[in-house]
Amino acid sequence: MSGAIATPPLPLSARLAKSWATLKRNHIGFVICALGPVLLLFGLIRLYPIAETFRLSFYDYHITRRSSPFVGLGNYAYLFEDSPFHDALINTICFAAFAVVGTLLLALAAAVLLRSIEKAAPVLEMLFYIPVVTPWVPASVIWKWIFDPTYGALNYALSFFGIPRLGWLQDPVLILFALVVVSIWKMVGYFIVIFGVGLRAIPEELLEAADLDGATAWQKLRGIVLPLLRPIILFSVVTCTIININVFAPVYVLTASSQGAPAYDFKVLVGEIYSNGFVYYHMGYAGAQCVVLLLFVMSLLFVQFLAFREK
């Protein structure tokens, strides 16, 4: 045996007394009184609803009915048969894919280019940020008028190129394009600022060294800037995807009929949750759709978590 003298283990009561003394020295009473209510509220409006969403999805839950029978995976089985849900899922994924790629490529390009006109950058960033502070509903109202088939500015602008009037909000493909444009317009400024933060953190000496080696702008971008920007790009992809998977307000506004011409009924995931849950009150089934959304979001966050833990 080693020569170290093992201290005899303290009796349980003494250990408890000791840890109680530590807790008391750290003002545990105040911690409980101050943090307790906040955590309780947090549990009530975040954790409990998230858990309850999973539970609800196994029941045929109806808010005004007394009985809500357990249906197991019944709601999930119906997800496979429900064709509006399939449309919504495909639409949401297409929309999010185009919107995320469009927003981030544009934001990245603009953020990089802004670094070469450093003096004008703050003013331009402010202009890019105006749509970000514009709430979604007025933003969609603005664009609905631009996309208007009869009086819209877009069709007017296109008429100069000899393109006939297009029903931007009436055609199933064009409305996807219209929604993607609204989303890019709304969010690009935010990601320009985020990328700007990452770009400013890149040491200037690295690029000067590359200049001395005769590297072109493109080589500097590929070899130095993009690799160093990877964590921020990943953060942006996750954030931007979550924002766009949740799209609803612009769809609600842009797909309403305008000037008597009914718009194409573009279905999205949150729209389906809204109509199943709050129009038809099939809350169990809407819960299953919420679980789909939750799993999307959680897997994205998990990917981000894993990627950042590596470092």
Add this chain to the structure above:
Amino acid sequence: MFRERSVRIAAWICCGTLALFTVVPVLWIVATSFKTAAEINAWPPTFLPGAPTLENFTEILFHTDFPRYIFNTILVSAASTVCIMITSSIAGFVFAKYKFPFRNTIFMILLASATIPLEAYMIPVYVMVFKVHMLNTYAALIFPITIMTFGVFFMRQVIMGIPDELLEAARIDGASEIWIYLRIILNLSKSGLMAIGVFAFTQAWANFMWPLVVVSTGDMYTTELGLAVYQRAFFTEYGPIAAGAVISILPMMIVFVALRRHIMAGIATSGMKG
């Protein structure tokens, strides 16, 4: 970063075009809100109003329930802001300055849930509000926006910067923890707390999904909800709708222009957290 002449020229052209893309639509609606109905429906469309008029604003402010919506929104946003400022600063203070079991675990759970959108778990929240017979009330509108995870995170960062010695000195003088919070922490984290307040107000103001779900009568509409429902019902009257949109954007613009430095700094923090 890139000093090449060709890159600089490309930068001016691309960023200029992008700025036009982001700014012109907003200017467009501002201009439209001052146009007469005849001019709005004219072809070809005009950009600047030929005969500026306030009739759209008088229409929406005096002949509709829109002022009521504005009042509701201000009330709900202000209440939400106060709640978030209180909860964020208290929780941020405790997480920053006290040691207690599971502190990091609790904080991680808090942070992990930050990005999960309300849309994904709003059904149980709705059921809860329904069970206590609070649907269609101000309390229901405020309930899910009384805490902000980012606010807790941000206030923790700010309060961690306050030296521990200050707190110790106050304790030696016999100050209670509550006194320390009220007199020292709140005083020294004032500007951070203001930033969170502004952020909370703009978020509450722009809220659309939750009011849509929880509100059932016109007298409880918020501006966002009112605007969305209005434009569905009377899209042919674009003038008043444009005026309503301008009214709903205006407070956001004022806040942004007045506090743009703080807002940009705040985004930097949220971006770096990733």
